[in-house]
Amino acid sequence: MRTIGAAAGLAVLWLLMSGVYKPLVIGFGAVSVLIAVYVSRRMDAVDGNRIQLALKPFVFLGYFIWLLGEIAKANWAVTKIVLSPTMTLRQHLFLTSYSQKTDLGQVIFANSITLTPGTISVEVEEGEFLVHAVNFCDEDLDALAEMDRRVSTTEAVPS
Amino acid sequence: MSAVVEIASWAFILAGSFFSIVGAVGIVRFPDFWSRLHAASISESAGMILLIVGMCLQAGWTLVTVKLLIIGIFLFITGPTATHAVANAALTTGLRPKEAEGLVGAEPRSAKKS
Numbered sequence: 001m002r003t004i005g006a007a008a009g010l011a012v013l014w015l016l017m018s019g020v021y022k023p024l025v026i027g028f029g030a031v032s033v034l035i036a037v038y039v040s041r042r043m044d045a046v047d048g049n050r051i052q053l054a055l056k057p058f059v060f061l062g063y064f065i066w067l068l069g070e071i072a073k074a075n076w077a078v079t080k081i082v083l084s085p086t087m088t089l090r091q092h093l094f095l096t097s098y099s100q101k102t103d104l105g106q107v108i109f110a111n112s113i114t115l116t117p118g119t120i121s122v123e124v125e126e127g128e129f130l131v132h133a134v135n136f137c138d139e140d141l142d143a144l145a146e147m148d149r150r151v152s153t154t155e156a157v158p159s
Numbered sequence: 160m161s162a163v164v165e166i167a168s169w170a171f172i173l174a175g176s177f178f179s180i181v182g183a184v185g186i187v188r189f190p191d192f193w194s195r196l197h198a199a200s201i202s203e204s205a206g207m208i209l210l211i212v213g214m215c216l217q218a219g220w221t222l223v224t225v226k227l228l229i230i231g232i233f234l235f236i237t238g239p240t241a242t243h244a245v246a247n248a249a250l251t252t253g254l255r256p257k258e259a260e261g262l263v264g265a266e267p268r269s270a271k272k273s
Contacts, residue, residue, distance in 0.1 A: 016225050068208075079181050082198060115238070117200045120200070122250050123247055134197040
């Protein structure tokens with residue numbers, strides 16, 4: 001079942017990427033899909049390390065749209081710093097706690113921190129991220145707590 | 160209709176170029192390594208997203224748009240990961256940002272093994 005799914009996914013990807021629908025090219029595509037599936041099946045016998053996407057798709061889509069808005073706001077804030085003549089920086093390294101259970105949720109939260117300009121996740125600690133802010137203000141902590149809460153709602157915790 | 164799409168597409172591309180240039184200016188103007196990382200992330204997020212949306216509008220409903228979206232998704236994931244890797248390497252080698260007045264920076268609790 002998983003093999004058929006993988007083959008279908010790879011075939012669709014090939015068709016989208018190539019865009020040339022001649023028998024020869026499609027034949028190449030079919031052969032490479034078969035080889036890829038065969039190799040991955042063999043590897044699966046050795047390495048059963050499977051990735052599970054424990055996400056709620058629609059909640060995640062909502063989070064993604066919210067994140068785009070945050071990125072826009074943060075970009076504008078940093079752009080103003082870059083273009084201002086004086087460039088007042090308030091650099092600060094601080095800890096912010098995360099509440100995600102899954103690795104994927106933590107990755108999404110850390111990447112979201114880095115994606116919004118002005119904050120970069122630097123190090124993963126036990127239950128906390130070390131975050132660097134270029135223009136730190138106390139609202140940053142609230143904003144990150146809000147982001148943390150929103151990321152946690154997208155998680156579908158495996159039971 | 161096509162004129163509207165054309166104008167919107169150019170607006171996105173121009174805005175994306177603007178943010179890319181702002182990011183480049185920031186890399187030159189900012190004083191040290193840590194602040195420069197933030198300038199780079201402007202080009203990486205706003206610049207990249209706006210340029211890709213603009214190019215998608217130019218391409219219309221074609222395979223090119225699909226490829227652009229796939230490029231966008233990959234950049235969206237790999238960009239911050241790469242920034243994190245660079246920042247983490249700097250932290251591990253002992254580089255610390257210049258803290259603002261009245262603020263004390265947090266220190267990593269665990270020294271990284273390996």
